[in-house]
Each structure stands twice: as structure tokens, then as C-alpha cells.
Amino acid sequence: MDSWSRRQLLSVEQALDRWVPAHAPAGLGEAMCYAVLDGGKRLRPLLVLAGLEACAPASPAAWMVDAGMRAACAIELIHAYSLVHDDMPCMDNDVLRRGKPTVHVKYGEAGALLAGDALQTLAFELLTPDNTDIPARVQAQLCSLLARGAGHAGMAGGQAIDLSSVGVQLSLPQLRLMHRCKTGALLETSVQMGAVAALADTRASQALLSYGQALGVAFQVVDDILDVTADSALLGKTAGKDADNNKPTYVSLLGLEGARKEAAALAGQAQQALADSGLVRTLALQALADWVLKRQH
Amino acid sequence: MDSWSRRQLLSVEQALDRWVPAHAPAGLGEAMCYAVLDGGKRLRPLLVLAGLEACAPASPAAWMVDAGMRAACAIELIHAYSLVHDDMPCMDNDVLRRGKPTVHVKYGEAGALLAGDALQTLAFELLTPDNTDIPARVQAQLCSLLARGAGHAGMAGGQAIDLSSVGVQLSLPQLRLMHRCKTGALLETSVQMGAVAALADTRASQALLSYGQALGVAFQVVDDILDVTADSALLGKTAGKDADNNKPTYVSLLGLEGARKEAAALAGQAQQALADSGLVRTLALQALADWVLKRQH
Numbered sequence: 001m002d003s004w005s006r007r008q009l010l011s012v013e014q015a016l017d018r019w020v021p022a023h024a025p026a027g028l029g030e031a032m033c034y035a036v037l038d039g040g041k042r043l044r045p046l047l048v049l050a051g052l053e054a055c056a057p058a059s060p061a062a063w064m065v066d067a068g069m070r071a072a073c074a075i076e077l078i079h080a081y082s083l084v085h086d087d088m089p090c091m092d093n094d095v096l097r098r099g100k101p102t103v104h105v106k107y108g109e110a111g112a113l114l115a116g117d118a119l120q121t122l123a124f125e126l127l128t129p130d131n132t133d134i135p136a137r138v139q140a141q142l143c144s145l146l147a148r149g150a151g152h153a154g155m156a157g158g159q160a161i162d163l164s165s166v167g168v169q170l171s172l173p174q175l176r177l178m179h180r181c182k183t184g185a186l187l188e189t190s191v192q193m194g195a196v197a198a199l200a201d202t203r204a205s206q207a208l209l210s211y212g213q214a215l216g217v218a219f220q221v222v223d224d225i226l227d228v229t230a231d232s233a234l235l236g237k238t239a240g241k242d243a244d245n246n247k248p249t250y251v252s253l254l255g256l257e258g259a260r261k262e263a264a265a266l267a268g269q270a271q272q273a274l275a276d277s278g279l280v281r282t283l284a285l286q287a288l289a290d291w292v293l294k295r296q297h
Numbered sequence: 298m299d300s301w302s303r304r305q306l307l308s309v310e311q312a313l314d315r316w317v318p319a320h321a322p323a324g325l326g327e328a329m330c331y332a333v334l335d336g337g338k339r340l341r342p343l344l345v346l347a348g349l350e351a352c353a354p355a356s357p358a359a360w361m362v363d364a365g366m367r368a369a370c371a372i373e374l375i376h377a378y379s380l381v382h383d384d385m386p387c388m389d390n391d392v393l394r395r396g397k398p399t400v401h402v403k404y405g406e407a408g409a410l411l412a413g414d415a416l417q418t419l420a421f422e423l424l425t426p427d428n429t430d431i432p433a434r435v436q437a438q439l440c441s442l443l444a445r446g447a448g449h450a451g452m453a454g455g456q457a458i459d460l461s462s463v464g465v466q467l468s469l470p471q472l473r474l475m476h477r478c479k480t481g482a483l484l485e486t487s488v489q490m491g492a493v494a495a496l497a498d499t500r501a502s503q504a505l506l507s508y509g510q511a512l513g514v515a516f517q518v519v520d521d522i523l524d525v526t527a528d529s530a531l532l533g534k535t536a537g538k539d540a541d542n543n544k545p546t547y548v549s550l551l552g553l554e555g556a557r558k559e560a561a562a563l564a565g566q567a568q569q570a571l572a573d574s575g576l577v578r579t580l581a582l583q584a585l586a587d588w589v590l591k592r593q594h
Contacts, residue, residue, distance in 0.1 A: 021449050024450070024454055025449075025454045025455075025457050025478075026454075026460065026461040026462075027457065027461065028449055028453065028454060028457035029449065032449065081414075082414075085411075088410065090405070090407045091407050091410065108387070110388050110460055111460075113385065113387060114382075114453055114456055114457055114460065117378075117379075117413075117414075117417065117453055118448055118449045118453035118454075118457075120414065120417055120418065121417065121444050121447045121448035121449070121453060122444070122448055122449060124421050124443070124444040127440070128437050128441035128444065129441075135433070136432070136434040136437040139433070139436075139440070140425050140437050140440070141425075143421055143424070143425045143436070143437070144422070144426075144427070147418050147419070147421040147422035147425060148422060150418045151415055151418035151422055152321035152325055152329065152415045152418070152419065153318070156321075156325065156411055156414055156418060157322045157323075157325060157415075158322075159411055160322050160323040160324065160325035160408075160411055160415075161322050161323045163323065163407055163411065164324065165323075181322075
């Protein structure tokens with residue numbers, strides 16, 4: 001990982017530590033912290049901050065930096081809540097996440113349900129602070145983007161398709177739609193939130209949208225590849241689950257080599273969108289696209 | 298019910314029908330509609346709209362009316378999501394709600410989990426529409442209020458306390474804190490959202506806050522009374538559950554007569570806050586406080 005990412009990651013961890021309410025009543029705060037702190041690749045926050053860096057002035061206003069960090073943490077909270085609920089017995093029934101017992105194993109099903117719910121709410125609370133210099137327009141746009149990325153036409157919709165597709169033969173276009181919603185929507189949204197926090201112009205926003213769309217699908221293709229090639233210890237979760245559950249994947253549809261070619265082509269599209277954008281500070285976005293393609297977990 | 302409430306209720310039902318996405322993929326929309334449409338007292342939406350009426354000009358701008366209706370529906374979506382998740386087997390394990398099978402009985406636990414999640418997200422989507430005349434400041438304040446009312450320091454926090462209090466002897470102050478969060482926070486938030494949509498001044502906002510706080514507790518005291526005096530058919534849910542679960546209630550702490558006096562005193566405080574406010578169009582708020590005190594279900 002490059003030094004830019006390491007520095008940003010440290011800031012994200014500190015901000016999450018500050019903003020996730022450890023002292024929320026009756027164990028709720030403890031479960032929320034357990035779900036979010038000390039774990040995760042933080043890809044979505046890094047995408048927000050890399051999008052911000054690409055579109056913001058070289059010396060951004062203090063409120064812009066604050067808005068970017070709030071957006072970075074908000075989208076990570078949405079991601080974290082979705083994992084907590086996904087892992088529950090009525091969904092994927094996973095007992096291991098990032099190498100630790102899942103939230104419902106540790107805090108019970110009711111505790112996990114509530115912690116997930118409260119993490120989602122906290123995301124919108126972070127985006128609308130009291131006494132802030134962040135323009136109301138930016139706050140409203142960030143809430144709008146996050147709600148659309150996480151909701152029925154985005155992540156939650158994708159999860160519904162996923163849930164109904166176990167044991168069903170999906171075509172490649174159907175598979176793309178599912179993943180575009182389930183995983184892609186939040187990744188796209190991350191980059192766009194960075195652009196909004198930076199008051200990006202239309203051309204820059206469009207370029208980052210193209211980048212985010214290609215990256216979102218690439219991420220899922222690589223996920224499917226890792227599900228068959230990596231082992232559970234490295235993944236930090238149970239490998240081979242998709243095949244066990246008879247879920248369609250890019251690998252089952254394209255073969256391992258075909259999936260690898262698809263991932264490389266998509267990462268290439270993401271890089272091209274940056275090259276065509278006219279933006280100059282895109283090194284972090286380039287590195288993240290490269291990481292998504294080459295990651296081992 | 299008075300003609301103002303009947304008229305507003307019709308508008309709320311029409312707006313929910315328009316805004317809840319029936320065609321969300323893979324049955325998600327169907328479950329969301331089932332959870333929200335055609336049922337419920339709609340007390341929170343009516344409180345938003347009554348708060349708006351009290352604080353808005355006699356002929357409010359079109360965006361103000363739109364913001365009020367969006368706020369009314371958003372808070373009902375939050376209420377609906379909380380009921381869907383509360384009813385699940387790992388929480389209250391209720392099979393009957395508003396006289397119908399609960400969402401998890403009808404759509405399975407995973408379907409109920411996802412529908413609840415997506416309803417929460419939709420609330421924030423409604424508050425931040427594209428191409429709107431609603432000022433960004435109002436959108437951001439509405440999101441902020443809703444997130445704070447629904448989150449770890451509001452409704453979700455109250456539910457965590459509730460969950461941890463089964464079989465535990467709470468004192469009256471502890472019971473008040475739990476209910477202030479669990480039920481009161483959203484009722485308070487409803488009235489405040491109406492005030493924000495109406496661009497209310499500080500004095501009016503303060504008066505509506507006092508009204509909402511008293512009303513919120515009154516609502517819960519009456520809930521506890523009805524749990525022992527009403528039957529399941531009229532309530533539309535299983536009566537007597539709190540006593541069965543050995544949950545502390547206002548009735549168990551104050552006795553039935555004591556609880557009735559407490560409810561009347563709180564409703565009186567709510568009415569007094571309106572009388573002291575200097576606001577002139579408070580008839581709807583007065584009627585709602587009266588309804589909360591005298592309701593039979």
C-alpha cells in the first residue's frame with residue numbers, strides 16, 4: 001500500500017473511533033464499535049478521499065476536508081451495517097468476518113439487528129452535523145447520493161436479487177445487474193461523494209462516475225475469482241461459499257481465465273476514464289483501481 | 298377523527314403509495330409496500346403536518362407543503378422499519394400486527410430484514426429529492442433531525458435499553474428514559490420536522506419541542522394502560538405481552554389509576570405549551586394531544 005493510502009487510512013480509523021458512539025446505551029455502542037472499528041479494507045472511504053483529492057483545489061477549504069472525511073466514514077458505516085445484517089442466520093449465516101466472530105455470534109441476533117440499524121442511521125447523522133461550515137447543499141447532496149446508493153435501487157435491491165437467485169441460473173446481464181446494485185452501487189457512490197464534497201464540475205463528476213462504474217464491477221469479478229482461488233484464513237471469511245450455495249458467479253459463467261480477462265478489461269476502463277478526465281491529481285484513484293485488480297483478499 | 302385529520306390522512310396514504318417503490322427488485326418492493334401501506338394510525342405523519350400548519354404562513358409556499366409531506370412520509374417509513382425489525386423472531390417474535398401477519402411471517406426473515414433496512418434508507422431518499430425547490434438547508438435539517446431521532450441516542454438506543462430490561466426492575470426515571478428514547482424521540486422529532494419545514498422561528502420551535510416531549514411520554518403511558526385494558530382484536534396486536542414478558546410498565550410502577558392520572562397530566566402539559574406559544578393555528582396539534590390521551594387502540 002502506498003503512503004497516501006496509509007496516511008488516509010489512519011485518519012479514517014481515527015475519525016471512526018471518534019464518531020462511532022462507544023457509550024450508546026445498553027451495549028448498543030459496544031456492538032456498533034465491534035462491527036466497525038479495527039478491521040476492514042476501508043476501500044470505500046479511500047475511494048471517497050481519492051475522489052475528493054482528484055476534484056478539490058490543491059489547498060481545499062477546511063469544510064471540504066471535513067465533508068470528505070464525514071462522507072468516507074458514512075459510507076463505511078453503511079457497508080458495515082450491510083455486513084452485520086448479511087451475516088445473520090436468516091441471511092448468509094456466517095460466523096466469521098475479518099477473522100473474528102460475527103456480530104450476532106458475539107452480541108446475539110437482536111443485538112446485531114439493532115447495531116446494524118443504528119449504524120445505518122449514524123451514517124446520515126454524520127453527514128448533517130450541527131454548527132458546521134459544510135454548505136447545506138453539499139450535506140443534502142451527500143445524503144441523497146448515499147440513500148440512493150444504499151437503498152432499494154442500489155445495495156438493498158442487489159441483496160434482494162442475490163437472495164432470490166440461490167440455485168437459479170442467472171445470465172451474464174442478470175449477474176451484472178445484481179452486482180452493479182449489490183456491490184457496485186456503493187463503490188460508485190463513494191467516488192461520487194468525494195466529487196460532491198469537492199464541488200466538482202460536471203466533466204469531472206462524469207469521469208469519476210465512469211471510473212466508479214467500471215471499478216465496481218471489477219471488484220465483484222475479482223471477489224468471485226478469490227472465492228475459488230484464496231483460502232479462508234487470507235480472506236478473513238469463509239471461502240468457497242458461493243459454489244457451496246450454488247450461487248452463480250463470474251467464474252462459473254466465464255471460467256477462471258475468462259473472469260481474469262474481464263477484471264483486467266474493467267480496470268483498464270477505469271484507468272482510461274481518469275486519463276480522459278483532464279484531472280491532474282488522480283494518482284490515488286489510479287492506485288486504488290490497480291489494487292482492486294491485484295488484491296489477494 | 299376530525300375532518301382536518303381525515304383530509305391529511307388521505308394525502309399521506311396517497312403520497313406513501315406514490316413513493317414506496319412497489320417494483321423494487323426480487324420482491325423487495327412488495328414487502329416494503331406490505332409493511333407500510335394500508336395500515337397504521339399515521340400519528341407521526343399527522344404530527345408533522347400539524348406542526349407545519351401551526352408554524353407555516355396561512356398560504357404556505359408549494360415547496361413547504363412538499364417538504365412537509367416528505368417529512369411526514371419519511372418518519373412513517375422509519376416507524377414502519379422499526380416495527381418490521383421489532384416483530385422478528387430474534388426480537389419480540391410477534392406474528393400479528395395491525396390485524397395482519399407480520400412481515401417476516403409473510404416474506405420470511407431475510408425478506409423482513411431487507412425490507413426494514415430499505416425502508417430506513419428510503420426515508421432519507423424522500424427528504425433529498427432531485428430537482429426540488431425545497432431549500433438545501435431545510436433538506437439537511439430534516440435529515441439531521443430524523444437521524445438523531447431514529448438513531449443510537451433516540452429510537453434505536455431506546456430499543457437497546459428495552460431489550461436489556463426484560464425481567465429487570467427499572468425505576469420510574471429509568472423507565473422514562475427508555476420510553477423517551479424508544480417512542481418519544483420519534484414523536485418529538487415529528488413535530489420538530491413540521492416546524493423546520495415551515496421555517497419556524499425559535500419561539501415556535503421551542504413551544505413545539507415542549508409539546509412533543511410531553512406528548513411522547515403521554516403516548517407511552519397510554520400504551521401501557523391499553524396493554525392491560527384493551528383486547529388483542531381492538532389493538533391489532535397481541536395484548537398483555539408486556540406483563541407476560543415481565544417488562545416494567547407505567548402501570549406496573551404507578552398502578553392503573555396512577556398511570557391514568559400521569560397520562561392526563563402530560564396531555565395537559567402539551568396543551569399548555571401550545572397555549573403559551575403565541576401560535577394561532579394549533580387546533581390540529583390540540584386535537585392530536587387529545588386523541589393520544591383518549592385513544593382506545
